[in-house]
Amino acid sequence: MIAEKMKNMVANSSAIRAMFEEGNRLAQIYGAENVFDFSLGNPNVPAPKAVKKAILELIEEEDPVALHGYTNSNCGYAEVREAIAASLNERFGTTFAGKNIVMTVGAAGGLNVILKSLINPGDEVIAFAPYFGEYRSYTDNYDGVLVEVPPNTVDFQPKLDEFEQKITPKTKAVIVNTPNNPTGVVYSESTIKKLAAVMEAKQKEYGTDIFLISDEPYRELVYDKAEVPYLTKYYANTVVGYSYSKSLSLPGERIGYLVIPDEVSDSEEVLAAANVATRILGFVNAPTLQQKIVAKCLNEKTDISYYDRNREALYQGLKECGFSCIKPQGAFYLFVKSPVEDEKEFCAAAKKYNLLIVPGSSFACPGYVRLAYCVSYETIVNSLPKFRELAKEYF
Ligand code: PLP
Numbered sequence: 054m055i056a057e058k059m060k061n062m063v064a065n066s067s068a069i070r071a072m073f074e075e076g077n078r079l080a081q082i083y084g085a086e087n088v089f090d091f092s093l094g095n096p097n098v099p100a101p102k103a104v105k106k107a108i109l110e111l112i113e114e115e116d117p118v119a120l121h122g123y124t125n126s127n128c129g130y131a132e133v134r135e136a137i138a139a140s141l142n143e144r145f146g147t148t149f150a151g152k153n154i155v156m157t158v159g160a161a162g163g164l165n166v167i168l169k170s171l172i173n174p175g176d177e178v179i180a181f182a183p184y185f186g187e188y189r190s191y192t193d194n195y196d197g198v199l200v201e202v203p204p205n206t207v208d209f210q211p212k213l214d215e216f217e218q219k220i221t222p223k224t225k226a227v228i229v230n231t232p233n234n235p236t237g238v239v240y241s242e243s244t245i246k247k248l249a250a251v252m253e254a255k256q257k258e259y260g261t262d263i264f265l266i267s268d269e270p271y272r273e274l275v276y277d278k279a280e281v282p283y284l285t286k287y288y289a290n291t292v293v294g295y296s297y298s299k300s301l302s303l304p305g306e307r308i309g310y311l312v313i314p315d316e317v318s319d320s321e322e323v324l325a326a327a328n329v330a331t332r333i334l335g336f337v338n339a340p341t342l343q344q345k346i347v348a349k350c351l352n353e354k355t356d357i358s359y360y361d362r363n364r365e366a367l368y369q370g371l372k373e374c375g376f377s378c379i380k381p382q383g384a385f386y387l388f389v390k391s392p393v394e395d396e397k398e399f400c401a402a403a404k405k406y407n408l409l410i411v412p413g414s415s416f417a418c419p420g421y422v423r424l425a426y427c428v429s430y431e432t433i434v435n436s437l438p439k440f441r442e443l444a445k446e447y448f
Pocket of ligand 1: 094158159160161162185230234268270295296298304308309
């Protein structure tokens with residue numbers, strides 16, 4: 054019999070799998086080109102050519118025993134970590150060294166490593182709705198408690214007054230994700246400054262450490278020159294979790310890193326804990342070939358113009374149909390207001406037109422739906438007549 058804790062998780066993940074299977078079923082009946090699957094955040098822009106070149110060079114030129122072996126430190130290759138630190142310092146004016154970087158199995162691996170390193174049973178982790186639903190499972194993995202700050206549906210910047218009320222002596226960490234999945238919102242510098250001030254004051258009041266975990270797989274996916282503040286500069290107890298899943302279109306390769314700056318309280322200990330956590334969670338080390346690939350591709354970028362064209366077409370198209378949503382500044386998601394209170398009902402109605410979209414309740418924000426526009430431009434253009442038909446049911 055499976056563990057009690059897993060029963061709910063299995064039930065929830067079957068809902069996601071059901072949507073995936075439904076997409077396949079519809080594609081078999083109507084043809085894949087007539088099914089408009091906006092459910093998954095799987096980038097459809099190929100990885101930059103430099104990635105393939107790096108792979109071939111590494112395979113040809115490196116000693117295969119070293120290339121495919123365990124790394125000396127569970128945190129990854131020293132030269133890769135140094136190269137990443139230097140690149141961050143150049144871009145953001147920070148002063149990281151290689152030792153501040155821990156190579157991870159994507160952002161998901163990084164979040165698990167840092168939560169494993171920090172959380173005692175019963176510790177609270179705060180997240181701002183809407184948030185990536187896995188934060189709840191990751192926190193629960195370490196018997197932490199996820200505390201939710203309700204959404205600000207005006208502009209989806211975090212509600213800082215309510216945030217302040219939610220911080221308790223048990224608060225160990227706060228997770229922010231900007232550019233945000235599912236809204237595409239970038240938290241402004243003024244939001245970040247206020248958030249940092251609230252956290253500083255609460256640390257003082259309670260005499261505790263409250264860590265800010267910046268989950269940033271979408272950092273480079275921004276439009277209209279939006280600025281994404283680098284959070285270690287605003288709050289000392291910040292740990293950054295980065296991933297190449299979206300920025301280099303490598304989600305299946307499972308590669309990212311954590312930044313644990315010297316300014317973090319007991320940073321040596323936190324780094325040592327992250328090293329051990331990487332090992333005992335069973336990752337052992339982030340994939341070695343991928344570490345070397347990303348180190349060779351630090352200046353590479355995904356083709357953001359591709360997502361930008363999709364963003365414009367879908368945003369304008371849906372607005373013309375009568376739907377309302379804020380224009381995303383980053384990532385590749387649109388968060389659309391459901392025309393009926395129960396957004397699951399709306400998702401079911403959309404399915405009649407072969408439109409697959411995700412209910413906002415999966416992100417702790419019912420009444421909204423998420424559309425991932427990392428699909429082909431043709432999918433967007435061809436879906437718009439279907440959205441028009443769907444809209445006629447409501448407006
Ligand atoms: N965090 C957020 C906000 C995400 O949207 C995702 C993936 O979609 C992840 C973390 C996990 O990313 P990775 O593939 O790097 O594990």
